[in-house]
Amino acid sequence: MPNAGLFDGRLLVFDELPSTNQWLLDHAAECRHGDAVRAVAQTAGRGRFGRQWLAPPDRALALSVLLRPEDPARLPAAWVGALAAVGIRNMLERHGLAGRLQWPNDVFVAGRKIAGILAEQDSASPSLVLGLGINVNLTDRDFAHRPLRQPATSMALEAHHDFDVPTVAADLLAALEAAIRAFDAEGPAWVLRQWSAYDALAKGQTIDVQTPDGPASGAYRGMDEDGRLVLAAADGEPRRYWSGDVSLRQAQYP
Numbered sequence: 001m002p003n004a005g006l007f008d009g010r011l012l013v014f015d016e017l018p019s020t021n022q023w024l025l026d027h028a029a030e031c032r033h034g035d036a037v038r039a040v041a042q043t044a045g046r047g048r049f050g051r052q053w054l055a056p057p058d059r060a061l062a063l064s065v066l067l068r069p070e071d072p073a074r075l076p077a078a079w080v081g082a083l084a085a086v087g088i089r090n091m092l093e094r095h096g097l098a099g100r101l102q103w104p105n106d107v108f109v110a111g112r113k114i115a116g117i118l119a120e121q122d123s124a125s126p127s128l129v130l131g132l133g134i135n136v137n138l139t140d141r142d143f144a145h146r147p148l149r150q151p152a153t154s155m156a157l158e159a160h161h162d163f164d165v166p167t168v169a170a171d172l173l174a175a176l177e178a179a180i181r182a183f184d185a186e187g188p189a190w191v192l193r194q195w196s197a198y199d200a201l202a203k204g205q206t207i208d209v210q211t212p213d214g215p216a217s218g219a220y221r222g223m224d225e226d227g228r229l230v231l232a233a234a235d236g237e238p239r240r241y242w243s244g245d246v247s248l249r250q251a252q253y254p
């Protein structure tokens with residue numbers, strides 16, 4: 001395989017895998033920083049919060065990247081998901097699509113989710129597996145068969161033409177590499193600038209968040225310098241959350 005992963009890592013392509021994230025978690029010891037794995041068909045893709053992720057052959061991009069930087073402080077795990085979201089957004093822009101970012105790491109086009117990110121770590125390993133799922137050529141029919149928590153779309157539905165999945169994969173790896181380099185040079189300030197330029201949420205908008213400690217809601221204040229979500233609760237005091245699942249009030253979906 002030619003080197004076409006991240007930072008001269010390898011890109012391995014399988015016809016079918018249960019989960020590209022699981023494959024990399026299982027093979028982390030044999031892989032190096034920047035190695036990437038793509039499955040043409042992913043049969044048991046994992047989403048956040050134990051959800052399933054749909055990735056039928058030729059219609060979705062299922063890609064995972066192994067991250068094991070020499071100096072972990074230069075690529076903190078807490079920022080990897082947001083960096084990946086920015087990379088995806090920038091890749092979409094190259095293809096003429098206007099993506100927006102929603103904390104912690106969702107990417108939306110026209111108010112519908114187009115991509116998902118799941119970073120996973122084996123407690124025994126210093127490696128982080130970054131899983132990226134892009135709805136490339138999925139159709140309304142694909143989505144109709146699945147119970148979806150949020151409205152979803154694909155690059156093809158938005159652009160009205162199909163895309164070549166390997167090209168999208170290569171463009172995504174390049175955009176991710178550029179985002180990691182920018183973070184290395186400028187730190188969180190770079191991500192925060194990108195986030196506020198392309199935020200899917202409006203400051204002051206009321207949102208609901210499922211956090212590990214239970215549900216929360218409040219007025220959206222943005223992302224802080226540690227990558228946490230900031231909400232103003234009913235008492236006006238800011239509350240900060242490291243992780244959670246944002247949902248909009250139904251009427252806020254366009």
Ligand code: BTN
Nearest residue numbers: 019021046047048116117131133
């Ligand atoms: C989400 O729920 O938004 C995250 C979805 C992440 C899906 C990707 S597809 C490639 C990688 N392999 C997996 O099993 N999951 C991630």
